[in-house]
Amino acid sequence: MIDVLTDNFDRFAAGLWVTVRLVGISLIVAFVLGTLVAALRVAPSRLLRSLGGVYVEVFRNIPLLVLLFIAFAGVRRAGLDISAWTAGTLSLGVYTSAYVGEALRSGVAAVSEGQMDAGLSLGFSYRDVLRRIVLPQAFRTVIPPLGSITIAMIKNSAIVGASLLALPDLLKEARIVNSNTFQTTEAFFWAAVGYLLLTATATVIFRALEARYAIRR
């Protein structure tokens, strides 16, 4: 059992590192876009609100695999020379941003309306009220759901790796080890350990964030 790990340690480690980077970059994309989408969803203008709504409904309901085909094979066929990393992180980030946006929107809804009104009447612009008063509180109320979204993203990164050849993530390295050694269960067992390590780490980090920053209502 252990020899499959020790013999192929470099492969597993490299795959794990690719997965970590893939998740890290996509996470930044998802949080930035998700925050923007949440801002759209609570905007005073009706047009902006429905624009945010369409964004969320489209990207929450489309399969990630289809999104990846659009972003990589589709865009390449259109003549744009997009790299696997760009297409992969963008797809995973955009897909997840719809969930982040929804979580943040419900967090904003939990911050009492009076705070928005108070901020506006003190002369803050809409942007400043969101940035300085509402969003910081919204983020703190929705730490647990953001944690589950991050864990979902770690799992979804395997879809990115499986559909884009040029991204040798943990699952792909496990498949290579499998085809080199024919020890399917062992190869997949060690990859499973890798994934569980990542999700457990994310759980611990978000528990700590929650204990430190969460606002309970």
Next chain:
Amino acid sequence: MGYLFDPGNWEWLWTERNFRFLLDGFFVNLQIAAVAMVIALIAGLALALLSLARLGPLRLGAKLWVDVFRNLPLIFLILYLALSMPQGVRQYWAENAPGVLPDALRGELVLAGILGLVLYNSAVLAEIMRAGILSLDRGQREAAAALGMNYRQQMRLVILPQGLRRMVPATVSQLITLMKDTTLVSIIAIQEVVRSGRQLSQTAGNPFVGGDVEAPILHVMIFIGLLFVLVNLALSRLSRRLEVRQSRRTTGRRVPLSEEEQAVVVAR
């Protein structure tokens, strides 16, 4: 943008049987989703009850099972099952699958796909249901016990109807995720819509295969994505309507937890 909206690039959709070909593939996704949803809901409830059992080892075992399977990537499970499923089982299914099933569901590897979907989703659903049950006030169970109900009656008549109803929205959004995840079985060579779409974009416009209208993969995949968006939107509308009717029938007040309350309950 010109490339995307050029009508010439959409012509494949209404030439020959292309449209029908994709719909046939999508129908396979719907069937796989339906089968997996039913089994996953039943298995999820069983796991949720086990993870609340009074017997220590049983409870710990169920919890460990749920925590492992909901934290592994689904595609990882499907691939592993497809690679490790004994030849005998695969052959048996290919030869003895019930004739009422469509061809696509009688393939050798369909079992691996459905089993993967069920293993993963039953674990996630179990966690949702468990959270719903735990979110009920303790007084509910105590009152039921005081009325002389045994464990089964307490669960069946008092705890489950309330606990599960609270989690309807979270359950539906997981079922929507399941619907999207049926595309993952394309990786183990099951002829569903994404696989059909890839074939279409490779063969259409290819003089050796037939057809003289090209089907760019960008346009094919956008069309497939649209199919999923439509069906999933319908699913979530349906559940919202169900919710409203349920709450009217019962107390009149909104029974399910709000979306953010649920997310918090599940994440804990």
